[in-house]
Amino acid sequence: MAATTETTAGTAPEQNPVDRLREAFNRLGSQQKIVFMVAIAALIAIIVGAILWSRQPDWKVLFSNLTEKDGGSIAAILEQQNIPHRYSNSGALLVPSDRVHEVRLKLASQGLPRGGMVGFELMENQKFGVSQFAEQVNYQRGLEGELARTIQSIGSVQSARVHLAIPKPSVFVREEQKPTASVMLNLYPGRTLDGGQIAGITHLVSSSVPQLPASNVTVLDQSGALLSQLKSKLTEAGLDPTQIKYVHDVENSIIKRIDEILSPLLGADNFKVQVAADIDFSQTEQTAESYRPNNTPESTSIRSQQNNETANVNQAAGGVPGALTNQPPVPATAPLTQPATGTTPGQPAKPGEPQGKIDAAGVTAPLNAAGQPISTSKNATINYELDKTIRHTRQGMGNIRRLSAAVVVNHRKDVDKTGKPLTKAIPDAEMKQINELVREAMGFTKERGDTLSVANAPFTAIDKSENELPIWKDPENVSYIKDILKYLLIAAIIAFLYIKLIQPSLKTMFPARHEGEKHAGDGTGPGGIFGGITGSAEEAGEDGSTQVTIDNYAIKIQKAREFAEKDSKAVANIIKDWMGVNGN
Known part of the structure; x- marks a missing residue:
């Protein structure tokens, strides 16, 4: 036990990481070295490509179908201003999407593109003697x-x-x-x-x-x-297109008036109005001349008057001219005359009354100085002024001949006792008021033959979701999904290279570490049984009061033996690793 303590305590200094990595790399075979280097190069290339890909701008079309002259001029200006650009396969000029509008405004200020045509600037460069x-x-x-x-x-x-x-x-x-x-x-x-x-x-x-x-x-x-x-x-x-446009303008004007009067009452989306106008575009001219007779004598006015009066002496009947008529006249004697009209015999006529002979009809015939009767004739012609009126009428075009209007009003929205939404019809009294308002707004004229129909019916709800794009078709969502898939693809490629190429090489380069991680859980790795032995010796060497019991030591020795019998190769690698560390 003392020997173990001495061996553990006398550990050599750690190696340089570069030397350890070189030593681990030398453990690989020639084929493994090639695979490892290729994997590392591919990993570096993928990382660099991902960075460049993420920084690549989103290109959008600046101009398309440019002429060669315009394309060259625009490309020169973009290069001068250091604006990135490129051409697509279809010949369109592309720039980053965030600079499209800026570049267009700059080019427009310089008159580009010109569209391949020339204007009066062609006359500015006239040569002398043309x-x-x-x-x-x-x-x-x-x-x-x-x-x-x-x-x-x-x-x-x-x-x-x-x-x-x-x-x-x-x-x-x-x-x-x-x-x-x-x-x-x-x-x-x-x-x-x-x-x-x-x-x-x-x-x-x-x-x-x-x-x-x-x-x-x-x-x-x-x-x-x-x-x-x-x-x-x-x-x-x-x-005439102008006439058709005039009809539409008249109809839209009436619809607008009806909308303005019904919108505050019903709401803009609760009614629909349509108007059909019959317009008379015929142009007529009429001239009328009328006469009106004089009604009262006071209002008469004489334009001209003519009076004619004639008087003739009636000759007395005479005999046949002969000896008697050629005789000289006899001396004159006083004639026997009759009294004048209105007088009695023996009384003279009144002054101013004519003297004459009374005929059988009782009419006094005037006589001349010779006593011969005189015939008179009077003729009077009077021309009166007449009340004459001349009227020239010219009827203009575009008169409204007839109007037809139709109004549909939506049911009112309400809720029942349970809170469920429902619709109710508008009462007849309110519909009558709406009818009267529409009549006044459209200028309804019964004599003209105008018609109006106002109906109350529920509107069909429009499903707005049908007009909205699905989530997977929204351009913004598609752009986000593309970015996410781009990074996921890069991560998947990196993980594949690490698991299939890099990790096996690392296991070969550092076998002791991987074996220790593998058997650490069951106490058979370097940090298990043998680590426990070494640790116990270190603890015993550091602190004299702490002693390792024989039972625990024997149990660990027994486990080490079982592990050596079970996996002798792993034990040999661990011992080789210890010897290599202590040898350095």
């Missing part, structure tokens, strides 16, 4: 480029090209030709142009070229569809 033909060609190219840039500013247009055919001016009026233009549009996927936008492009090109009528402008899209023909077809069919 011919008139070349100058005209450059002007036409610049005008085409400027028009294409302007058209590309429309939201639905991705790119555009404009071709102008401008004829040479002629001195003969009959031989003068009008210019023509063609516009090729490349629209974004899923985008279209309405009739108003097509008409706007047509008039834009027409107004930019002198003497170019809008009918000579042709507009095409990337599929070859003739867009400029749409407006002409509508015009030929009697459908």
